Amino acid sequence: MHARATILPLTLDRVTYAHGSTVLIDGISTVIGASSRTIILGPNGAGKSLLLRLCHGLIAPTAGAVRWAGADTLGRSDVARRQAMVFQRPVLLRRSALANITYALSLQGRLGRAERLARAHEALAGVGLAHVAQRPAHVLSGGEQQRLAIARAAALKPDVLFLDEPTASLDPGACRAIEDAIRAIDAAGTKIIMTTHDLGQARRLADEVLFLCHGRLLEHTPADEFFESPRTPQAAAFLRGDIVG
Ligand SMILES: Nc1ncnc2c1ncn2[C@@H]1O[C@H](COP(=O)(O)OP(=O)(O)OP(=O)(O)O)[C@@H](O)[C@H]1O
Ligand SMILES: [Mg+2]
Numbered sequence: 001m002h003a004r005a006t007i008l009p010l011t012l013d014r015v016t017y018a019h020g021s022t023v024l025i026d027g028i029s030t031v032i033g034a035s036s037r038t039i040i041l042g043p044n045g046a047g048k049s050l051l052l053r054l055c056h057g058l059i060a061p062t063a064g065a066v067r068w069a070g071a072d073t074l075g076r077s078d079v080a081r082r083q084a085m086v087f088q089r090p091v092l093l094r095r096s097a098l099a100n101i102t103y104a105l106s107l108q109g110r111l112g113r114a115e116r117l118a119r120a121h122e123a124l125a126g127v128g129l130a131h132v133a134q135r136p137a138h139v140l141s142g143g144e145q146q147r148l149a150i151a152r153a154a155a156l157k158p159d160v161l162f163l164d165e166p167t168a169s170l171d172p173g174a175c176r177a178i179e180d181a182i183r184a185i186d187a188a189g190t191k192i193i194m195t196t197h198d199l200g201q202a203r204r205l206a207d208e209v210l211f212l213c214h215g216r217l218l219e220h221t222p223a224d225e226f227f228e229s230p231r232t233p234q235a236a237a238f239l240r241g242d243i244v245g
Contacts (some may be wrong), residue, residue: 014028041199050215146174158190160191192205
C-alpha cells in the first residue's frame with residue numbers, strides 16, 4: 001500500500017453520463033484502490049476517456065457520484081491538487097521543456113525556486129529527456145512532448161495520475177521509455193490509472209483491468225485473470241482482436 005495515496009480508494013457510485021438521450025457512461029459502480037496499477041480497456045468509443053474525465057472531475061456525472069477518500073476533511077481543492085492527468089495530445093506552454101515543469105510547480109506555490117529546478121531536472125531525467133531541458137517544448141517531437149507532459153505531471157508528485165493513451169502513435173523505443181517512467185512513478189508512490197490500446201502494454205503494466213463496453217463496466221478483474229480467462233464474451237472477443245458488438 002502506498003503511504004502517500006491519501007485520497008484513495010476512489011469510489012464510483014452508479015456513475016452515469018448522458019448527453020441528451022444518449023447514455024455514454026451507464027451506471028458504473030466500483031472501488032479503485034491505492035496499491036495497484038489500474039488499466040482501463042475497451043473498444044473505441046466505449047467511454048474510457050470519458051470515465052477518466054469523470055474520475056478526475058473535469059466533467060460531472062449526470063447521475064451518481066465520484067467519491068475520494070478523505071474528501072470531507074481535505075476539501076475539494078486539496079483533492080483536486082492531489083491528482084494529475086495527461087491527455088493524449090498534451091497541451092504544452094511555449095517555453096522550454098524545463099520551464100514547462102517549473103511553471104507547473106510554481107502554480108502549486110509550495111516549493112522554492114531551487115527546489116522547483118531540482119524537481120524539474122529530476123522529472124526530465126526520469127523520462128529520458130534531460131538533454132532537451134532547454135529546448136522550446138513546441139519543437140520537441142510528438143513522443144518527446146508526450147514524455148514531457150508525463151514528466152510535468154509526475155513532478156507534481158500527485159497521489160493519482162490519470163494517463164489517457166500515453167503511448168498512442170509512439171515508436172517502440174519511446175513506448176518503452178514511457179512504460180519505464182510509469183513504473184518509476186508508480187514505485188515513487190503515485191497511483192496510476194490509465195487507458196491504452198496496446199494489449200502488450202496492458203499485460204506489461206496492469207495489476208487490474210477495468211473493461212468497458214458501450215459505457216458499461218463489464219469487468220473489474222485482476223490482470224492475470226482478465227487476460228487468462230475473461231468472464232464476458234465481449235472481453236474474450238476484444239482480446240482475440242474481434243470487433244466487439
Ligand atoms: N461531450 C460529449 N458529448 C457527446 N458525446 C460524447 C462527448 N464526449 C464523448 N462522447 C461520445 O462518448 C463515447 C465515448 O467516448 P470516449 O472518448 O470516452 O471513448 P473511448 O473509449 O475513449 O474511445 P477511444 O478508444 O477511441 O479513445 C463516444 O461515442 C463519443 O462520441
Ligand atoms: Mg479515448
